[in-house]
Structure formats: C-alpha cells, structure tokens
Amino acid sequence: MTEPLPRGRWTHGELPASIRLGPGTLLSGDHALRRFRSGLADAVEVGSNTTLDGVHLALGESARLVIGDWCHLSSVMLLSEEEIRIGSYVAIGWNTAIADTDFHPIAPALRQADAIACSPIGAGRARPPAVSRPVVIADDVWIGPCTTILKGVHIGPGAVIEAGSLVTTHIPAGSHVMGNPARILDA
Numbered sequence: 686m687t688e689p690l691p692r693g694r695w696t697h698g699e700l701p702a703s704i705r706l707g708p709g710t711l712l713s714g715d716h717a718l719r720r721f722r723s724g725l726a727d728a729v730e731v732g733s734n735t736t737l738d739g740v741h742l743a744l745g746e747s748a749r750l751v752i753g754d755w756c757h758l759s760s761v762m763l764l765s766e767e768e769i770r771i772g773s774y775v776a777i778g779w780n781t782a783i784a785d786t787d788f789h790p791i792a793p794a795l796r797q798a799d800a801i802a803c804s805p806i807g808a809g810r811a812r813p814p815a816v817s818r819p820v821v822i823a824d825d826v827w828i829g830p831c832t833t834i835l836k837g838v839h840i841g842p843g844a845v846i847e848a849g850s851l852v853t854t855h856i857p858a859g860s861h862v863m864g865n866p867a868r869i870l871d872a
Contacts, residue, residue, distance in 0.1 A: 700712075701718070701721070701728075702726075703723060703724075703725060703726055703727065703728040703729065704721075704728060704729040704731075705727070705729065705730050705731065706731045706735075707731055707732045707733035707734070707735065707754065708733045708734070709733050709734040709735075710731050710732070710733060710734060710735045710736070710737070711735075711736050711737065711738070712731075712737045712740065713737070713738050713739065714737075714738065714739040714740060714741070716741055717737070717739075717740060717741060717742055718742060719741070719743075720741070720742070720743035720744075721742050721743070721744050722744060722745055722746050722748075723744040723745065723746060723747065723748045723749070724746050724747065725747060725748070725749055727749070728744060728748065728749055728750065729742065729744070729749075729750045729751075730750070730751050730752070731750075731751075731752045732752060732753045732754035732755075732756075732773060733754045733755070734754055734755050735752055735753070735754060735755060735756040735757070735758075736756070736757045736758070736759075737752075737758050737761075738757075738758070738759045738760070739759060739760040739761075739779075740758050740759075740760070740761045740762075740763065741761070741762045741763065742763055743762065743763065743764045743765070744763070744765050745765060745766040745786075747766070747767070748765035748766050748767060748768065748769075748785075749765070749767075749768045749769075750763060750765060750768070750769050750770075750771075751768075751769075751770045751771070752771045752775075753771060753772045753773030753774070753775065753824065754773040754774070755773055755774050756771060756773065756774065756775045756776070756777075757775075757776045757777070758771075758775075758776075758777045758781075759777070759778065759779045760779040760780055760781075761777050761778075761779070761780075761781045761782070761783065762781070762782040762783070762784075763783050764782065764783065764784040764785070764786070764788070765784070765785045765786070765817075765820075766785060766786040766788070766815070766817045767785050767786065767817040767818065767819055768785060768819040768820075769783055769785055769819070769820045769822075770819065770820070770821045770822065771822045772822060772823045772824035772825070772826065772842070773824050773825075774824055774825045775822055775824070775825070775826045775827075775828070776826075776827050776828065777828045777832075778828060778829045778830030778831070778832065778848065779830045779831075780830055780831045781828055781829075781830060781831065781832045781833070781834070782832075782833050782834070783820055783822075783833075783834045784820075784833075784834070784835055784836060785817050785818060785819055785820045785836045785837075786815050786816065786817035786818075786836055787815050787816060787817075787836065788815055789815055790813045790814070790815055790816075791816070795813040798810075798812075798813050799812050799813050799815075816836070817836055818836045818837030819837070820834060820835075820836065820837070820838050820839075821838075821839045821840070822834075822840045823839075823840060823841050823842040823843075823844075823858070824842050824843075825842050825843045826840050826841075826842070826843065826844050826845075826846070827844075827845045827846065828840075828846040829846060829847050829848030829849070829850070830848045830849075831848055831849045832846050832847075832848065832849065832850045832851075832852065833850075833851045833852065834846075834852045835851075835852065835853050838852050838853065838854065838855060838856070839855045839856070840852070840855075840856040841855075841856055841857045841858030841859065841860065842858045842859070843858055843859045844856045844857070844858065844859065844860045844861070844862065845860070845861045845862070846862055846863070846867065847861075847862065847863030847864075848863075849863075849865065850862060850863050850864055850865065850867040851864075851865040851866050851867055852866075852867045853866055853867070854866075854867075856869070857869070
C-alpha cells in the first residue's frame with residue numbers, strides 16, 4: 686500500500702484525514718473512533734472491499750493500523766500503542782481483542798505509579814512506559830470469536846485460530862490452534 690487509498694465509507698460522518706479506507710471498504714459502529722488518539726498522518730490504512738463492522742479502533746498517540754483487502758472484522762477491538770498489521774482475506778470473529786501492549790507496566794511498583802498517574806490525584810504525572818511489540822496477522826487467516834491475541838504475536842498465512850483462544854506466541858503458517866493458552870492442533 687504505497688499509494689494513498691481512495692476513501693471508503695464510514696457510517697457516522699467525516700473520517701479523520703489520517704484514516705484511509707480503500708474502495709468498497711466500510712467502517713461502521715457508534716464507538717469506532719471513541720478512543721482513536723493517533724497523531725500519525727497515516728495512522729490507519731485499510732485496503733479495498735473490507736468490512737469493519739462494529740470494530741473499535743483504540744489507537745494511542747503513535748499507533749498505526751494496516752489492514753489488507755477483502756477482510757471481515759465483526760465487533761473486534763484493536764488496541765494499539767505501536768502497530769497492528771492484518772493481511773488480506775482475513776476473517777476475525779466477534780468479541781475478539783488484539784493488543785500490541787499491556788497498556789501498563791508489569792512490575793508492581795511501576796504499576797502502582799501508573800495507577801496513580803491515571804487517577805484524579807495524579808495531577809498530570811507522566812505514566813511509566815509500558816512494553817509494546819507489533820502484532821502481525823498474515824494473509825488468509827481465520828480467527829474465531831472471543832479470541833485474544835497479545836503483543837508481539839505473528840500469525841502465519843493460512844492459520845486457523847479456534848474460538849476463545851488466547852494467543853501469546855507465534856503461530857506457524859497453516860497451523861490450526863485452540864485453547865488458553867493456544868496450542869497447535871496440527872500444521
């Protein structure tokens with residue numbers, strides 16, 4: 686996607702200039718951009734003929750989202766502080782969450798400092814940094830409903846992720862996985 690894409694449709698008015706939807710692409714949902722904060726000029730690029738139905742784009746200040754052609758995402762939460770890349774011909778079922786960060790530090794003292802910074806008594810304190818790593822979902826992937834995909838995961842082409850799975854590690858191409866944590870059934 687090197688050339689700017691023509692704008693697709695959003696069902697709730699004018700899109701920010703940093704969101705580019707390809708021809709035939711639809712973004713719908715009352716709360717799709719409620720937590721969209723990315724300041725990047727090319728924050729979101731979506732290819733052609735993709736449906737983002739009820740998808741929630743929770744992108745931080747320097748987050749980027751790239752989605753290919755002919756994808757279907759239904760009631761999916763995309764939570765990013767860095768980058769999420771989704772290939773073409775990908776289907777993602779309802780109530781799935783994909784996050785490239787924990788959104789808070791893991792160490793107890795830093796978690797407490799983060800909670801204070803986010804609270805009314807924080808008085809503008811800076812939040813401690815949280816670890817983030819890009820999520821990459823290759824072409825021709827099917828992800829069942831109620832799946833969670835966490836930071837740093839790369840899902841190879843043609844993989845199938847069964848409903849309700851928790852994916853915390855890389856998934857090889859053509860794999861069939863399920864469970865919490867997700868485990869490979871066959872490849």
